[in-house]
Amino acid sequence: MNREELIDALKPIIAPYTTNDDAFGKLSENTDFIHDLQINSANLVDIVLDIEEKFDIVIDNPDMERMLNVKAAIDIIESKLQMK
Amino acid sequence: MDLNDIIAKLPYGEPFLFVDELVHVDEEGIIGNYTFNENLDFYKGHFCGNPITPGVILTEVMAQIGLACFGIYLLGSDLNNGIAMALTSSEIQFLKPVYPKEKVTVFSDKIYFRFGKLKCAVTLKNEAGYEVCKGTLSGMIRREL
Numbered sequence: 138m139n140r141e142e143l144i145d146a147l148k149p150i151i152a153p154y155t156t157n158d159d160a161f162g163k164l165s166e167n168t169d170f171i172h173d174l175q176i177n178s179a180n181l182v183d184i185v186l187d188i189e190e191k192f193d194i195v196i197d198n199p200d201m202e203r204m205l206n207v208k209a210a211i212d213i214i215e216s217k218l219q220m221k
Numbered sequence: 222m223d224l225n226d227i228i229a230k231l232p233y234g235e236p237f238l239f240v241d242e243l244v245h246v247d248e249e250g251i252i253g254n255y256t257f258n259e260n261l262d263f264y265k266g267h268f269c270g271n272p273i274t275p276g277v278i279l280t281e282v283m284a285q286i287g288l289a290c291f292g293i294y295l296l297g298s299d300l301n302n303g304i305a306m307a308l309t310s311s312e313i314q315f316l317k318p319v320y321p322k323e324k325v326t327v328f329s330d331k332i333y334f335r336f337g338k339l340k341c342a343v344t345l346k347n348e349a350g351y352e353v354c355k356g357t358l359s360g361m362i363r364r365e366l
Contacts, residue, residue: 178361179307179338182336183338185336201336
């Protein structure tokens with residue numbers, strides 16, 4: 138999967154938790170989960186657990202701390218997929 | 222961790238402490254109970270002349286035992302700086318009424334505890350053993366820095 142395909146795969150995972158439809162419609166690598174999509178830390182945990190299931194990867198605590206925007210999420214998913 | 226130590230570490234106090242006794246806890250779940258004193262303030266108005274325990278209070282009993290007490294246990298015994306916690310979601314069915322003086326028991330089973338979020342399947346039973354509430358509760362809980 139290239140980065141565009143990864144973003145497309147992330148959208149349905151993020152959609153149930155965003156409260157800002159405008160920002161979600163313009164979702165890009167620069168989108169910040171907390172500031173742009175107004176996702177709280179509790180829902181961010183569910184997004185990360187859904188990412189683990191979707192891509193069959195394990196996210197650890199240091200990854201979680203970096204997982205603040207779409208770019209970081211894609212970087213982490215890409216690196217985990219390469220390690221498989 | 223001793224069960225009484227968990228209650229001592231709770232950040233709640235009167236009139237908003239809804240835990241009397243914890244009877245069991247392990248890594249997978251917790252069981253505890255609470256008895257509703259008939260003089261609790263909210264019975265005066267819920268409902269006028271017909272006191273029934275509000276659903277939000279039943280949810281609070283489930284959250285204090287099923288998430289707060291359980292989370293304190295899962296965080297471990299060396300909690301000296303206090304705990305930061307917040308209820309973040311609830312999806313509860315209310316199946317039977319709970320009246321003043323009733324004793325209820327909370328059964329909370331861990332669904333997951335990851336990245337500071339504790340999500341549990343929680344059941345509330347009355348003394349006759351009937352389920353009065355059930356559902357899922359989630360909260361964030363961590364050591365205060």
